Amino acid sequence: MTLHQREKTQPIPIMPQETDHPPRFLFWLVVGLFLILVVAALFAFFIYQSQGRLISLVLPALITAIAVAAYTVVLALVFRKSLPRLLALWLAILFLLIGAAATFGGINYYRDSLPPRYQAELITPLPFLRSFLPPTPVGGTLPTIAPPTGGPSALDLLAPASSATPSEAAPATATETPQPTATTASTSTPTRVAVIPTVVSATATPLPPTPTPLPPTPSPTIDPNVTAALALPSTHYNGGFIHTRQSWNNCGPANAAMALSYYGWRGTQEDAADWLKPETEDKNVSPGEIVRFINETTGVRALTRIGGNMLLLKQLVNAGFPVIVEVGGQLYEGWEWIGHYRTVVGYDDVQGHFLVFDSWLGTGENGDGYPVPYTEFDSSWMPFNRVFIVVYEQSREADVINLLGERADVTRANELALEVAQQEARENRFDPFAWFNIGTALTRLDRYEEATRAFDEVTRLGTIPFRMIWYQFYPFEAYYNVGRYDDVMFLVNSSLTSGGVFVEETHYWEGRVFEARNETDAARQSYARALQHNPRFAAAREALDRLGG
Numbered sequence: 001m002t003l004h005q006r007e008k009t010q011p012i013p014i015m016p017q018e019t020d021h022p023p024r025f026l027f028w029l030v031v032g033l034f035l036i037l038v039v040a041a042l043f044a045f046f047i048y049q050s051q052g053r054l055i056s057l058v059l060p061a062l063i064t065a066i067a068v069a070a071y072t073v074v075l076a077l078v079f080r081k082s083l084p085r086l087l088a089l090w091l092a093i094l095f096l097l098i099g100a101a102a103t104f105g106g107i108n109y110y111r112d113s114l115p116p117r118y119q120a121e122l123i124t125p126l127p128f129l130r131s132f133l134p135p136t137p138v139g140g141t142l143p144t145i146a147p148p149t150g151g152p153s154a155l156d157l158l159a160p161a162s163s164a165t166p167s168e169a170a171p172a173t174a175t176e177t178p179q180p181t182a183t184t185a186s187t188s189t190p191t192r193v194a195v196i197p198t199v200v201s202a203t204a205t206p207l208p209p210t211p212t213p214l215p216p217t218p219s220p221t222i223d224p225n226v227t228a229a230l231a232l233p234s235t236h237y238n239g240g241f242i243h244t245r246q247s248w249n250n251c252g253p254a255n256a257a258m259a260l261s262y263y264g265w266r267g268t269q270e271d272a273a274d275w276l277k278p279e280t281e282d283k284n285v286s287p288g289e290i291v292r293f294i295n296e297t298t299g300v301r302a303l304t305r306i307g308g309n310m311l312l313l314k315q316l317v318n319a320g321f322p323v324i325v326e327v328g329g330q331l332y333e334g335w336e337w338i339g340h341y342r343t344v345v346g347y348d349d350v351q352g353h354f355l356v357f358d359s360w361l362g363t364g365e366n367g368d369g370y371p372v373p374y375t376e377f378d379s380s381w382m383p384f385n386r387v388f389i390v391v392y393e394q395s396r397e398a399d400v401i402n403l404l405g406e407r408a409d410v411t412r413a414n415e416l417a418l419e420v421a422q423q424e425a426r427e428n429r430f431d432p433f434a435w436f437n438i439g440t441a442l443t444r445l446d447r448y449e450e451a452t453r454a455f456d457e458v459t460r461l462g463t464i465p466f467r468m469i470w471y472q473f474y475p476f477e478a479y480y481n482v483g484r485y486d487d488v489m490f491l492v493n494s495s496l497t498s499g500g501v502f503v504e505e506t507h508y509w510e511g512r513v514f515e516a517r518n519e520t521d522a523a524r525q526s527y528a529r530a531l532q533h534n535p536r537f538a539a540a541r542e543a544l545d546r547l548g549g
Helices: 003-009 023-051 054-078 087-112 116-123 127-132 154-158 224-231 251-261 269-276 287-297 310-318 374-384 394-408 410-427 432-444 448-461 474-481 485-496 504-516 520-533 538-546
Strands: 235-237 301-305 323-329 338-348 353-357 370-373 388-392
Touching (some): 023 054, 154 410, 154 432, 235 310, 251 269, 251 323, 251 388, 287 301, 287 323, 287 388, 301 394, 310 323, 310 374, 310 388, 353 374, 370 374, 374 432, 388 394, 394 410, 410 432, 432 448, 432 474, 474 485, 485 504, 504 538
Antiparallel strands (some): 301 388, 323 388, 338 353
């Protein structure tokens, strides 16, 4: 066998083949991604535990996505010699395209399809998203309504009550100075006596003048409010409340649950919300709705009035009653003007604040209540005409009525609220909330013509927040009852285009106008939409039944 033949018969050793994707790249990719996901999961868990809201997981998810993309590209660069050329570049381009598509699609979904509660919650971790929301009214205020030409001025509403006519005036209290009477010796026969001037010598001592009687000292007037305030302890706190952290736009149900917990009710805000706002996106739960929920479903009682004051709140709290108040303003840093409920659990005259259980801010450092200084409390309470809800047991109804005094009568409470609002408008002619409160009180007193003048002035001032008509519907009622249907529809459209589409009362007043104009089909549709958002809206149900809907 030749050498060539022997070489052909000898087996040729098989050399290991090199692969295009070394295991080392895959190994570190899997290990790295696993570690990133573990860290992200732990991070998300602790954030959710501290905030209790699913929306809080959005930021960790974004950070995780960016970390995964960045780690993959960096790993491809590290192993670039054993990987196809330009793989890192292609991976970077791929992730950029995915990110761009996700951003574009996400913004469109956020703007057009995401429920409003999630839109608003995303703004907290991602403030730039506010710019993608639908535009609100210019300046964030209610648009101006052009009042009818001629007629009385809104300023006439501020004129003090006319004084009594002379015939009705109270008797004068000043007494005339009594004239001294000369005493003479009596004679049996009257005698004409000639009066002869008497000359008095310079040395004669003159008689002392007759003293003029002093007017009687008036009795001091005692202010009953001062007396009541002095009778109160300087501090008081009611324990026994269970704090509820509200979910999205759920301060009404949350505060109802907190107030009821004082009496041993163990329902949740979800239980209250099922009755109060079946539509999760409903922007408003009115005080009247909260009162109905408590009275009809819990075995505890409640009533509501406008025109409260801080002395009355202290008296109610001191007597052991939970009180829910509705307030408005830029209550939290970075927020726009909103309406909100709080439950008052105590007060402290020494520190000068009320203690509240706030469904958003919590219960304060020591858990006894979040302190709100008196001045801040009243200024935020004033936009809602100082409305309050007292929650009490049936057996103590007489105590509540006694503390309410004049305000136990609903009409008198409205009159007192009107007097306060008029005084505040006199003190600050340009305060839109004072004018709104005037309109509210006049509407509740069925004085619709005067109420429309107040509401015209509100919009003329141009500084009332547009969200006000999410919460208070007295302008709709006043304009409707004087036949100003175009102005009602103007407010309806303003609300529907600025977030009020989920407010059932907006659709109700739209239906009332359609019905007044004999547009029956359109009215039925509006009432049906109102009931779709809240099937317990009795006024809309009655209206739809009236039309045979």
